[in-house]
Amino acid sequence: MSDLSPVTSGEDAQDPSDEADSSGDAPVGEPVIRVKAMTMGWGDFILQREATFTVNRGDVFVLLGGSGCGKSTLLQHLIGLQTPLAGSVEIAGLGERGPERWGEPRFRVGPPPFGVMFQSGALFGSMTVGQNLSLPLERWTDLPPDAIASLVRGRLGLVGLREFEHHYPSEISGGMKKRAAIARALALEPDLLFLDEPSAGLDPVSAVELDDLILTLNRQFGLTVVLVTHELESIFKIATRCAFLDKDSQSIIARGDPRQLRDESTDPRVRAFFNRLPRSVAEEARA
Amino acid sequence: MLRLRGSLRFADAHRVWSEFRAAALPPPSGGVVFDLSEVERLDGGVAALIVELQSAISCGDGTPVDLRGASADVAEILTLYGCQLGCERTPPAPVPLLTQIGAAAAEVLDEARGGLEFLGAVIVAWFSGLRRPATLSWSQIWPVLERAGADGLPIVMMFGFLVGFIMAFQGAVQLEQFGASIFVADLVGLTITRELGPLMTAIVVCGRSGAAFAAELGTMKVSEEIDALKTLGFDPLRHLVIPRILALVIALPVLTLVADVMGLVGGLLVGLFSLDLTPMAYIHETQGALELWDVTSGLLKSLAFALAIGGISCQQGLATTGGAAGVGRRTTTAVVSILFSLILIDAGFAVAFNALGV
Ligand SMILES: Nc1ncnc2c1ncn2[C@@H]1O[C@H](COP(=O)(O)OP(=O)(O)OP(=O)(O)O)[C@@H](O)[C@H]1O
Ligand SMILES: [Mg+2]
Numbered sequence: 001m002s003d004l005s006p007v008t009s010g011e012d013a014q015d016p017s018d019e020a021d022s023s024g025d026a027p028v029g030e031p032v033i034r035v036k037a038m039t040m041g042w043g044d045f046i047l048q049r050e051a052t053f054t055v056n057r058g059d060v061f062v063l064l065g066g067s068g069c070g071k072s073t074l075l076q077h078l079i080g081l082q083t084p085l086a087g088s089v090e091i092a093g094l095g096e097r098g099p100e101r102w103g104e105p106r107f108r109v110g111p112p113p114f115g116v117m118f119q120s121g122a123l124f125g126s127m128t129v130g131q132n133l134s135l136p137l138e139r140w141t142d143l144p145p146d147a148i149a150s151l152v153r154g155r156l157g158l159v160g161l162r163e164f165e166h167h168y169p170s171e172i173s174g175g176m177k178k179r180a181a182i183a184r185a186l187a188l189e190p191d192l193l194f195l196d197e198p199s200a201g202l203d204p205v206s207a208v209e210l211d212d213l214i215l216t217l218n219r220q221f222g223l224t225v226v227l228v229t230h231e232l233e234s235i236f237k238i239a240t241r242c243a244f245l246d247k248d249s250q251s252i253i254a255r256g257d258p259r260q261l262r263d264e265s266t267d268p269r270v271r272a273f274f275n276r277l278p279r280s281v282a283e284e285a286r287a
Numbered sequence: 288m289l290r291l292r293g294s295l296r297f298a299d300a301h302r303v304w305s306e307f308r309a310a311a312l313p314p315p316s317g318g319v320v321f322d323l324s325e326v327e328r329l330d331g332g333v334a335a336l337i338v339e340l341q342s343a344i345s346c347g348d349g350t351p352v353d354l355r356g357a358s359a360d361v362a363e364i365l366t367l368y369g370c371q372l373g374c375e376r377t378p379p380a381p382v383p384l385l386t387q388i389g390a391a392a393a394e395v396l397d398e399a400r401g402g403l404e405f406l407g408a409v410i411v412a413w414f415s416g417l418r419r420p421a422t423l424s425w426s427q428i429w430p431v432l433e434r435a436g437a438d439g440l441p442i443v444m445m446f447g448f449l450v451g452f453i454m455a456f457q458g459a460v461q462l463e464q465f466g467a468s469i470f471v472a473d474l475v476g477l478t479i480t481r482e483l484g485p486l487m488t489a490i491v492v493c494g495r496s497g498a499a500f501a502a503e504l505g506t507m508k509v510s511e512e513i514d515a516l517k518t519l520g521f522d523p524l525r526h527l528v529i530p531r532i533l534a535l536v537i538a539l540p541v542l543t544l545v546a547d548v549m550g551l552v553g554g555l556l557v558g559l560f561s562l563d564l565t566p567m568a569y570i571h572e573t574q575g576a577l578e579l580w581d582v583t584s585g586l587l588k589s590l591a592f593a594l595a596i597g598g599i600s601c602q603q604g605l606a607t608t609g610g611a612a613g614v615g616r617r618t619t620t621a622v623v624s625i626l627f628s629l630i631l632i633d634a635g636f637a638v639a640f641n642a643l644g645v
Contacts, residue, residue, distance in 0.1 A: 081514055105522040112520040122515035125506075136519040184519075 031092065032057050032192060032224050033078060038087035040070065040077055047073055049250045050087060053243050057092075060218050060225045060238050062258065064273065065245035071228040072119050072196055074245065078226065079116055079194055080104070091192075111140040114192040115185035119200075119228075121177040123169040129156065129180045130165035136187045155183040158213070160206070175201045182210070186217075193217070195227040199234060207231065211238050232274065236262070244270055292325035297332035304336050311340065314350040324356030329364050338368045405602040409532070412524040424521070427530035428537075435496040435531075436538030440545065442495070443488055447546030450483050451475050451553025459562055468562040472572035475554030477581060484547040485585040486633055489592035492539055493625045497600040500531055501621035504604025505614040513605065523605060532597030539593035540586045547582065580645060588636050595628045 033055040041047045047070035055061045063071045076082040077089055081104075094113055105112070123132050133152040137143060143151070156162045159179035164172055172180070182198055195214075199207040211234045217223040218238070229235060235242065235258050242261070244254040246269060254261055254270045262274035271277070289310055295303060311319050321337065323329075341352045357365060382390075416423040458474040504527060507513050513523050551573060558564040603621035607613045 076514075079518055081517065105517055105520050110520075112518055114518070116515070116518040118511045118515055120511050122511035124512055124515070125510070126503075135521075140520060184515075187519075 029056050029058065034090040036088050038077065038084045038089060040073060040084050046250055048245065051252050053252065053255055055224065055226055057224050058222055060214065060240050062235050062239040062242040063228045063245065064242050066247060069245045069247040071245060075194055075196055075228065079114065111188055114194060115188065115190035116194045117181045117185040117196060117198060119196040121181040123177055123180055125169050128166050128168055129161065132180065133184050133187050140188055155186060159183045175206065178202060191223055193223055193225045195225065197228050199229060199231055207234065214238055288320045288322060290322040294328035295326060295333040296330050300332050300336055303333055307340055311344055314344045318351040318353060319344055320353045320355060322356050323354060323361055326361050329361045331364065334364045334368045338365060401606055402602055409524055409528060409598065412522065413529055416525050416529065422525055424526045424530055427526065428534045431531050431534035432538055435492065435534055436542065439492060439495050439542060443491055443542045443546050444549045446487050446491055447484060447549030448553040450487055451479055451550030452557055454478060455554040455557035459557060469564060469568065469572050471554060471558055471562060472569050473576035476551060476573040476577045479550035480547050480577060480581045480585050484550055485543050485589040485592060486629065488539065488543045488546045489589060489596065489629050492542065493596050493622060496535065497596045497625045498618050498622050500600035501604040501618045502614055504601055505607035505617045508605055508607045509610055509613060528601040531601055532594065535593040535597040536590060539589045543586060543589040584640065588633065591632050592629055595632060596625050599625050599628060
């Protein structure tokens with residue numbers, strides 16, 4: 001990994017203020033993402049009302065909640081692909097969201113400020129796995145082609161896909177697509193990473209390896225990670241903080257250290273989640 | 288009182304549903320009782336139907352429905368399908384006609400605004416891209432040029448040839464009556480270069496590339512590839528849309544020129560074999576009839592056609608939502624709107640050329 005870290009881009013270097021903000025040397029703990037009283041949804045259909053939380057540098061921040069409660073949608077808001085109905089999202093180095101969305105590259109100069117892995121992987125179907133990874137490198141770095149090629153092979157090796165460099169996404173399995181997408185999200189060595197259910201569909205061994213990878217990146221390189229996952233083991237192992245989204249009350253019902261929440265939370269919904277109880281038991285407990 | 292007995296399987300679902308509906312709807316006063324005491328086995332499908340029927344009866348006017356005598360197993364399956372939840376669904380209120388009309392009108396306005404916004408964004412992206420050419424993905428032009436241009440050459444050639452051929456035949460029948468068969472060359476030359484060459488080529492390219500662009504971008508949109516592209520720092524307009532439009536702007540005039548030539552060849556063949564004209568006479572007549580402007584005006588039109596095909600297909604593709612069905616819908620809309628705009632543009636040029644007297 002360490003030989004990969006000097007990936008910097010030409011455009012980044014031209015903009016010293018951006019550089020200072022996004023470098024990994026900043027002290028751990030300063031806020032990277034601030035969500036203030038954000039309401040999200042579509043028209044009358046509200047998913048979350050006035051959600052407020054911060055993600056600090058060096059966090060592994062997990063978004064939790066039942067299926068369909070809006071975790072993927074929240075990620076879309078964080079990366080600026082959707083605009084909140086009310087409130088604001090702020091990312092260090094990008095400033096507070098104005099009327100334009102900074103998720104749209106045309107409102108931004110320089111390379112993308114974060115890496116994203118979508119729930120579906122979203123690999124480009126018309127390119128091979130290798131080309132998927134080299135695309136951002138060709139655009140945002142001035143590395144010669146052979147350096148890019150070895151970088152791509154290195155990244156693919158990291159997720160165990162070295163032999164599949166020349167396969168098209170339609171020729172690899174669902175779990176492999178996820179891994180390739182993670183490698184692509186890491187391509188530009190971002191220091192903020194968004195992952196939507198990275199380990200869903202992976203076998204237990206790959207899932208554990210992925211957890212270890214995230215931990216290494218987080219500890220060694222100070223990578224801040226925001227991820228959605230349902231794997232309790234992985235949550236307790238890697239998460240430093242979490243936010244628990246609830247669909248019915250359209251709000252975040254708990255946040256903090258997941259281990260602490262498991263042991264101390266009095267909210268039956270949170271307890272049910274961490275102790276794998278069916279919903280009916282949680283409802284009885286509440287009644 | 289309705290009594291069920293024996294083992295109820297999914298295969299019996301149709302019978303259970305129709306017989307029970309007939310017996311229980313409209314509900315008799317005093318309520319309905321389902322007696323399940325003799326049911327040995329119940330599977331999920333039938334359970335779901337019984338639960339549905341129960342709520343259909345009691346949601347109507349609050350007629351009490353009693354399910355009694357179910358064994359523990361049967362009761363568990365019924366609970367699984369939400370039997371105890373009771374009546375909580377309210378049927379959706381019918382949408383009044385006026386609201387429907389209003390919604391449809393709003394949708395049309397929304398579409399128009401989306402199209403205008405797209406047009407503005409593309410223009411801005413193009414000019415800011417010109418100022419910083421590195422931000423435009425020039426290399427994306429080549430593959431598109433190959434698919435939309437080179438690969439389309441055979442069909443465009445055949446189209447051009449056949450159009451010239453047919454025109455000459457139709458014209459020959461009329462003109463021969465006046466002994467003016469040599470004027471077939473004028474007829475074919477002028478109509479092909481000014482009108483049919485550009486239009487026919489544009490229609491072929493609309494069917495081949497317009498549909499392809501819309502479907503391709505639409506699929507990328509619904510599979511989150513467009514979002515992924517943005518998070519990697521690529522503006523879809525500069526990376527996908529502008530290269531496609533540029534490729535068409537290059538390819539369509541060239542294809543049109545090829546179609547023009549093939550059309551003239553088609554006319555020439557009819558002249559030679561059916562009208563007994565000599566090649567020299569035919570070519571000489573064509574040369575006399577055609578001015579440079581006839582060809583360039585056609586090419587000018589094909590430029591406008593290229594912008595329309597590229598712009599509309601990409602706009603529709605990027606506006607896609609709603610999975611595979613959405614891609615199909617947008618592709619259809621793209622092709623229809625392109626054809627419509629081709630005719631409009633053609634008419635616009637006709638009026639403008641006429642007014643300018645050229
Ligand atoms: N474009 C849209 N328009 C309207 N509603 C939408 C749209 N996209 C998603 N939704 C709704 O928003 C809700 C949240 O969706 P989202 O994908 O964020 O869920 P999630 O928490 O990520 O679930 P999962 O864990 O299953 O991935 C769902 O109920 C879905 O129906
Ligand atoms: Mg999701």
